[in-house]
Amino acid sequence: MASIDDESTFDDPAEALRLIDLERANLERELAPDPRLMYWPWGLAWLIGSGLFFLRWGPDERVLVALPDWLPITVMTVLLMVAGTITGMLGARSSRAVRGLSTRQGQMFGFAWSAGIAGLVLVFSRLSDVVPVSRQGILWGGGLVALIGALYMAGAAIWDDRSTFVLGAWISGINIVGVLAGPGWHALIVAVAGGGGLLVAGLIGWSRRR
Amino acid sequence: MSDTRSELPELDPVIHAQARLRVVSALSQLREADSIAFPRLQEILRMTAGNLSVHLRKLEDAGYVAVVKTHRGRTPATLVRLTRRGRLAFDDYVIALRALLNQPEEGS
Numbered sequence: 240m241a242s243i244d245d246e247s248t249f250d251d252p253a254e255a256l257r258l259i260d261l262e263r264a265n266l267e268r269e270l271a272p273d274p275r276l277m278y279w280p281w282g283l284a285w286l287i288g289s290g291l292f293f294l295r296w297g298p299d300e301r302v303l304v305a306l307p308d309w310l311p312i313t314v315m316t317v318l319l320m321v322a323g324t325i326t327g328m329l330g331a332r333s334s335r336a337v338r339g340l341s342t343r344q345g346q347m348f349g350f351a352w353s354a355g356i357a358g359l360v361l362v363f364s365r366l367s368d369v370v371p372v373s374r375q376g377i378l379w380g381g382g383l384v385a386l387i388g389a390l391y392m393a394g395a396a397i398w399d400d401r402s403t404f405v406l407g408a409w410i411s412g413i414n415i416v417g418v419l420a421g422p423g424w425h426a427l428i429v430a431v432a433g434g435g436g437l438l439v440a441g442l443i444g445w446s447r448r449r
Numbered sequence: 450m451s452d453t454r455s456e457l458p459e460l461d462p463v464i465h466a467q468a469r470l471r472v473v474s475a476l477s478q479l480r481e482a483d484s485i486a487f488p489r490l491q492e493i494l495r496m497t498a499g500n501l502s503v504h505l506r507k508l509e510d511a512g513y514v515a516v517v518k519t520h521r522g523r524t525p526a527t528l529v530r531l532t533r534r535g536r537l538a539f540d541d542y543v544i545a546l547r548a549l550l551n552q553p554e555e556g557s
Contacts, residue, residue: 246466252549255470259543262474262494269493336489338528340482 267448270337272329274444278437280322286434288315289426292376298423300373344397351393355386376422384414384429406440458545461538463511468496468504470542473513476531477539484517484528505529513538 249255291311294304327349334345359382370378391407394400413432417425464473471494479485491501508514513535517528531539 246468248465248467252546255465256543256546256550258467258470259474262471263478266475266478266493269489336486337479338484338486339480339530341480342483 264448270333271448272326272333274448275441276329277326278441278444280318280325282434282437282441284315284318284322284434285437286430288318289380289430289434291315292380293423293426293430296373296376296423296426298421298427301423348390348394348397352390355390356383359383359386373422377418377425380425380429381414381418384410384417384433388412388414402440402443406436409436458548460545460549461542463507463513464538464542466504468500469508471496472501472504472508473531473535473539473542476514476529477536479530481533481536482530484515484530487516487527487529490529508535511535511538 249258288311291306291314295302295306295308295311297303330345330349334342363379363382366378367375388407388409388411391410392404393407395402395404395407410433413428413436414425417428420428464470472490475490475494476485487498487501491498494501496504505514505516509516513532515530515532517530519526519528
């Protein structure tokens with residue numbers, strides 16, 4: 240960028256408009272976290288975690304790969320915690336410089352995620368005695384993915400962000416298809432279409448801001 | 450200069466200087482009622498602290514920008530935001546630029 244010490248003006252209005260677009264885009268890019276880092280950790284968690292569920296508890300109670308029972312849930316939990324930590328830190332870092340309405344909205348939205356997930360986990364763990372093991376994947380996976388899809392759409396409403404809305408609608412849609420298809424299939428659909436959808440979302444967001 | 454010149458919209462001299470246009474453009478991208486920390490703004494605009502201060506002062510004098518010194522915990526923080534008046538002035542400025550661009554090039 241040229242020297243800006245002076246009171247230099249423009250003769251060409253087009254040049255001024257270009258400068259406006261440049262600085263607006265630059266601020267946006269500097270403040271918003273890299274979409275790849277925001278979506279890919281979640282995409283990988285779903286792809287790998289839900290993929291392991293599919294292999295261990297396949298459709299019609301088939302065992303495609305004889306993994307230990309504890310492995311899929313452990314891997315899934317660890318990956319989701321890593322993803323939550325990464326996006327939480329990035330979100331906090333990028334919003335640190337900005338204060339005002341956005342900060343409060345971001346905090347409230349963050350609480351909505353925590354409260355929703357904690358509430359569902361509590362309800363589901365209370366039910367784990369009475370729900371057959373073969374149906375628990377649907378209960379946990381279906382419930383949590385429904386919540387996440389709805390929260391993405393709600394977030395899109397707060398920040399007027401069409402592409403996040405599409406992502407949330409996609410996640411909600413494939414979740415319904417998966418639940419109707421039944422246990423096993425749900426895990427496969429969430430892994431491939433859900434995890435894959437998040438990876439694609441990160442890629443699209445990244446390519447748009449370059 | 451022909452007579453058509455006088456019909457052209459006037460450009461706000463406070464905004465129509467490169468450095469201040471850059472500051473106002475960046476701030477206009479924040480949502481209304483959001484402020485940004487001075488050092489971060491300086492980093493994003495790639496300006497020196499002194500230079501940014503000078504231009505912020507001029508924008509503040511015009512009522513376009515509000516600069517608030519506050520504390521975040523124990524650390525002092527300076528927060529900058531576009532005022533409602535500044536946002537309106539920026540919108541008017543952009544409209545004026547567009548009007549200038551659409552102005553047919555008649556005998557100059």
